[in-house]
Amino acid sequence: QSALTQPASVSGSPGQSITISCTGTSTDVGTYNLVSWYQHHPGKAPKLMIYEVTKRPSGVSNRFSGSKSGNTASLTISGLQAEDEADYFCCSHAGIYTYVFGTGTSVTVL
Amino acid sequence: QVQLQESGPGLVEPSGTLSLTCTVSGGSISTTNWWSWIRQPPGKGLEWIGEIYPSGNTNYIPSLKSRVTISLEKSKNQFSLRLTSVTAADTAVYYCVKNGDPFYFDSWGQGTLVTVSS
Numbered sequence: 001q002s003a004l005t006q007p008a009s010v011s012g013s014p015g016q017s018i019t020i021s022c023t024g025t026s027t028d029v030g031t032y033n034l035v036s037w038y039q040h041h042p043g044k045a046p047k048l049m050i051y052e053v054t055k056r057p058s059g060v061s062n063r064f065s066g067s068k069s070g071n072t073a074s075l076t077i078s079g080l081q082a083e084d085e086a087d088y089f090c091c092s093h094a095g096i097y098t099y100v101f102g103t104g105t106s107v108t109v110l
Numbered sequence: 111q112v113q114l115q116e117s118g119p120g121l122v123e124p125s126g127t128l129s130l131t132c133t134v135s136g137g138s139i140s141t142t143n144w145w146s147w148i149r150q151p152p153g154k155g156l157e158w159i160g161e162i163y164p165s166g167n168t169n170y171i172p173s174l175k176s177r178v179t180i181s182l183e184k185s186k187n188q189f190s191l192r193l194t195s196v197t198a199a200d201t202a203v204y205y206c207v208k209n210g211d212p213f214y215f216d217s218w219g220q221g222t223l224v225t226v227s228s
Contacts, residue, residue, distance in 0.1 A: 003155045032213075034212060034213040034214070036210075036213075036214035036215065038215070038218075043220070044220060045114070045205075045217075045218040045219055045220045045221070046205070046215075046218045047218070048210070048214065048215060048216055048217075051210060051214040052212070052214070057216075089155075089156065091156075091214070091215070093212075093213040097169045097170070097171065097172070098158075098171070099158040099213070101155050101156035101157070101158075102155070103155055104155065
């Protein structure tokens, strides 16, 4: 199972919106509405931001939203804030006993 | 929300056994959740290793199934990872994780780096 493809880096100014893509195949992202997104500040525990493509856990800001089209899922951060600067990675269920992760994206707030 | 903390040796010799423990606080390990181990080798992507249910049922990634064991210690609210016959390729940051339902990872530990080297 190959890793999901994400851009290595995305940047934006405070207040702007950015979108991170997560491209898989018809055997993972394209088949299952089971894409999740995680925020990771280095040295800290990764944090769940989105699950089941669009659902946001309690306590996660509504500035974070998820979507999917075909084999590509996306995470959009609106109203970018300095605290959003972190690494983000996606994950998709890919069949029995299989999860596939994204390559990771570093978000920089300019 | 539960908190998870990995512990164990940071250095393991080649051909040896990697053993890590995850201590869960703020909630019981006996709830209806799967508990996973995930790793990330330096400069590489994340890899799900396997999971365990409070009943003791386990699932493992096929590529590691012959070398990995995940177990529970309910009395200590812990679960553990054991990986045998390690090589340098097993050098990674290892995370313990509480699964969400369905098929996502709800809470993570901070991760612990394990280096396989003599």
